[in-house]
Amino acid sequence: MATGKIKQQVMTAVARELMGFLWAVACEVMGKPHGSRATA
Numbered sequence: 001m002a003t004g005k006i007k008q009q010v011m012t013a014v015a016r017e018l019m020g021f022l023w024a025v026a027c028e029v030m031g032k033p034h035g036s037r038a039t040a
Contacts, residue, residue: 027033
């Protein structure tokens with residue numbers, strides 16, 4: 001928000017990143033591929 005972004009846009013972006021992270025963690029736990037390039 002410090003760069004002048006709209007609060008709703010910032011919150012949506014943060015929520016999207018968090019959901020992607022949680023999705024990848026859930027897939028890791030279940031042993032299923034998740035398509036994330038973050039894990040080695």
